[in-house]
Amino acid sequence: MSKLDAAGTYRLGDRDVRRLGYGAMQLAGSGVFGPPRDPAAARAVLRAALEAGVNHIDTSDFYGPHVTNQLIAEALHPYPVDLVIVTKIAARRGADGSWLPALSPEELTRAVHDNLRHLKLDVLEVVNFRSMLDVHGPAEGSLEAPLAVLAGLQQQGLIRHLGLSNVTARQVADAQRMFPVACVQNQYNLAHRGDDALVDSLAAQGIPYVPFFPLGGFSPLQSDALEGVARQLGATPMQVALAWLLQRSPNLLAIPGTSSVAHLTENLAAAGLVIPAGALAVLDQIAG
Numbered sequence: 001m002s003k004l005d006a007a008g009t010y011r012l013g014d015r016d017v018r019r020l021g022y023g024a025m026q027l028a029g030s031g032v033f034g035p036p037r038d039p040a041a042a043r044a045v046l047r048a049a050l051e052a053g054v055n056h057i058d059t060s061d062f063y064g065p066h067v068t069n070q071l072i073a074e075a076l077h078p079y080p081v082d083l084v085i086v087t088k089i090a091a092r093r094g095a096d097g098s099w100l101p102a103l104s105p106e107e108l109t110r111a112v113h114d115n116l117r118h119l120k121l122d123v124l125e126v127v128n129f130r131s132m133l134d135v136h137g138p139a140e141g142s143l144e145a146p147l148a149v150l151a152g153l154q155q156q157g158l159i160r161h162l163g164l165s166n167v168t169a170r171q172v173a174d175a176q177r178m179f180p181v182a183c184v185q186n187q188y189n190l191a192h193r194g195d196d197a198l199v200d201s202l203a204a205q206g207i208p209y210v211p212f213f214p215l216g217g218f219s220p221l222q223s224d225a226l227e228g229v230a231r232q233l234g235a236t237p238m239q240v241a242l243a244w245l246l247q248r249s250p251n252l253l254a255i256p257g258t259s260s261v262a263h264l265t266e267n268l269a270a271a272g273l274v275i276p277a278g279a280l281a282v283l284d285q286i287a288g
């Protein structure tokens with residue numbers, strides 16, 4: 001039993017994961033580039049997450065690059081059987097830390113093998129294709145060619161499940177004609193609700209929606225309404241932001257990121273927080 005069980009579980013691929021997980025991006029150095037100042041502290045966050053019951057970790061080999069995957073392997077390998085590590089591919093980092101597309105068959109294939117090696121895995125449980133048509137948000141356009149390459153790597157047995165990230169509803173539907181889409185990872189939080197309809201349509205299909213920037217990302221959410229509700233509930237604003245996501249829809253899996261054990265502990269305590277209807281109405285106004 002874990003306190004996280006208060007938020008329940010949801011099917012991701014063919015595994016049940018607790019709905020409060022952990023996003024590893026904040027463990028890399030500043031700007032998600034290079035190593036962290038204190039690698040031992042980063043490993044301690046990962047171990048604390050598992051001790052608290054987290055069994056869903058989101059990562060990528062382009063965090064660092066390679067840094068978060070290496071930290072995960074150092075801290076947690078051999079992995080507990082119930083741990084689901086989700087990675088993402090289709091981007092690479094420039095020498096200046098910029099985020100660039102990496103879409104050729106060679107780059108996609110290399111990315112899968114790099115993830116396997118750095119995470120010390122024989123097969124990747126879930127790989128998200130991260131669209132880079134526009135690095136900042138979903139943009140329409142065909143993803144068929146790179147997705148066909150990933151489907152081939154899945155058929156080779158290197159990947160169990162494929163998901164999508166930074167995509168439009170149309171791209172999700174197009175991909176579903178090629179393979180079962182295991183999850184969708186787009187930006188979504190209390191203040192950024194452009195995917196409301198997609199969250200609901202995926203819920204109707206039993207597909208997890210995994211919001212990135214659940215706390216607002218590099219500039220965590222700030223709002224008087226959020227602070228007011230947090231005060232009223234005796235919780236912190238970040239806990240309210242997470243509890244709101246968990247209450248938003250049963251298919252929503254939260255992966256808040258942090259580099260600190262104190263913030264991790266605070267965030268995971270949101271599993272037991274219930275937001276009453278009146279406070280939900282106040283929070284609904286934040287999205288504007």
Ligand SMILES: NC(=O)c1ccc[n+]([C@@H]2O[C@H](COP(=O)([O-])OP(=O)(O)OC[C@H]3O[C@@H](n4cnc5c(N)ncnc54)[C@H](OP(=O)(O)O)[C@@H]3O)[C@@H](O)[C@H]2O)c1
Pocket residue numbers: 022023024025026058059088130165166185186211212213214215216217218219220238255256257258259260262263264266267
């Ligand atoms: N698919 C994509 O394109 C994509 C893009 C971005 C992220 N992601 C994934 O989504 C995960 C979550 O996103 P994220 O980590 O970027 O953003 P996030 O979870 O929304 O927020 C992380 C930020 O909030 C701070 N924070 C965390 N807990 C806090 C607390 N209790 N009180 C105050 N501040 C707190 C963190 O700083 P501290 O370190 O100081 O706690 C960090 O600055 C990532 O880790 C990554 O795995 C995916």
